[in-house]
Amino acid sequence: MIGAGAFWALTIGLGVGTFLIRFSFLGLLGGRKLPDWLLLHLKYVGVAVFPALIVPAVLWPAATGGATEAPRVIAALLAVAAGLRYGPFGAIGAGLVALYAGQALL
Structure with a gap:
């Protein structure tokens, strides 16, 4: 098992990574014509x-x-x-x- 600090760091890092992946399509390209x-x-x-x-x-x-x-x-x-x-x-x-x-x- 991992410690509580490592768990929360991993959880927050994965959340930020997921947000950036989705934002790259929705936020940056959402209003533009491809x-x-x-x-x-x-x-x-x-x-x-x-x-x-x-x-x-x-x-x-x-x-x-x-x-x-x-x-x-x-x-x-x-x-x-x-x-x-x-x-x-x-x-x-x-x-x-x-x-x-x-x-x-x-």
């Missing part, structure tokens, strides 16, 4: 980050010790299909129902 080339590249940030967050949770979930389970993969595929047809809320609903039904049946 160049078109940058806006083009920023469109793809969500498309790149979202699968990077989801795929490890589906293929190597910590809840199973890293073992891939069929219900998780099937639910993810159904969620993608529902998302393409019905949007984000359809994807969430279909994935949730498919995961719980798959775990109950398999």
